[in-house]
Amino acid sequence: MNVSEAAAALSVCSSFDRRTVGEADAQAWAAALPDVRFEDARDAIVAHYRETREWIMPADVLRRVRLVRRERLVGIAAPTPPAALADDPRAEQRWARVARNAIASGATEQEAAATACRAVGIDVPTAGPAVGPPSGARAALARVMDSTKEDE
Structure with a gap:
């Protein structure tokens, strides 16, 4: 995931949890999720917030994406x-x-x-x-x- 895709993923997060998102946040998420496709991250974020009110972090996205990749x-x-x-x-x-x-x-x-x-x-x-x-x-x-x- 590049920085612009990470910013888009964080925008999805913000829609649920009202977090503020800046350039540094997008860079950090891009660094933590370099091999994750935006579509997979977006789907993982939505699935996360369907189950919990807990704040989502890159580790949560990775866990869900790994499950989806194995399932495929x-x-x-x-x-x-x-x-x-x-x-x-x-x-x-x-x-x-x-x-x-x-x-x-x-x-x-x-x-x-x-x-x-x-x-x-x-x-x-x-x-x-x-x-x-x-x-x-x-x-x-x-x-x-x-x-x-x-x-x-």
């Missing part, structure tokens, strides 16, 4: 690297790691494969496996929220 990977088979990488195990491993991370971040399998191909410097295949529906943050967050309600 449930039931997803490990992406298969392209045959062009068969002779390079390190590139193949990097491709798989980047693709999995992209899926956890909310990309479709096809988007994740394209991102991984660009990361290892190979052409993006034009044909690939059938792609299912995108794994969205809202759907994953709803599943996480439902599972936490069952624990109550």
Whole structure:
């Protein structure tokens, strides 16, 4: 998350808790949440305030985002690297790691494969496996929220 996205996330927080937000706040949140997408942070903030009146902090956002990222990977088979990488195990491993991370971040399998191909410097295949529906943050967050309600 960059500083402007952090400011937008803090604006969402402010809508709930009336905190004042300045440049230093946005910089601090951006530093604490560098790998968090704005959409995931926003959804985590809303989910937080649906459950509690407690002031939200970056650690709370991270906890919820980690749950959503794990949920997105449930039931997803490990992406298969392209045959062009068969002779390079390190590139193949990097491709798989980047693709999995992209899926956890909310990309479709096809988007994740394209991102991984660009990361290892190979052409993006034009044909690939059938792609299912995108794994969205809202759907994953709803599943996480439902599972936490069952624990109550």
